[in-house]
Amino acid sequence: MPKIPDCNHCLLSAHDPHIVCAVHPEGVEGDSCLDFREDPNTSVEELWLPQGASYYNGELILQPRQHWTQQQQLELLDWHPLFTGRCPQCGAEYERDYTSRVHWDCPNPECGWLDDTV
Ligand SMILES: [Zn+2]
Known part of the structure; x- marks a missing residue:
């Protein structure tokens, strides 16, 4: 599937493993697309997020219930x-x-x- 990096945050992307997008179901040639539309609601961070993880103040937290930064966790060892x-x-x-x-x-x-x- 000739998906280009822009597809990951394009408004027209189908977000489907079998179709690249609504305009170009089989993808585009080259590494840019004339029909690219920036999707304001989709960030690259969200797309690459591992399952069960979340971003908190820019830190990747693997256990969503534990909203501590690594620094906070290290400090915990001291007290x-x-x-x-x-x-x-x-x-x-x-x-x-x-x-x-x-x-x-x-x-x-x-x-x-x-x-x-x-
Ligand atoms: Zn005490």
């Missing part, structure tokens, strides 16, 4: 009790089996830190 074993607010130590915990609310009742990252 989250899952990695440090300590409350980020008062420094109270979690119990030894803390790696099997699901909720990370502070064990110190006077602190009251609640984990809102999960």
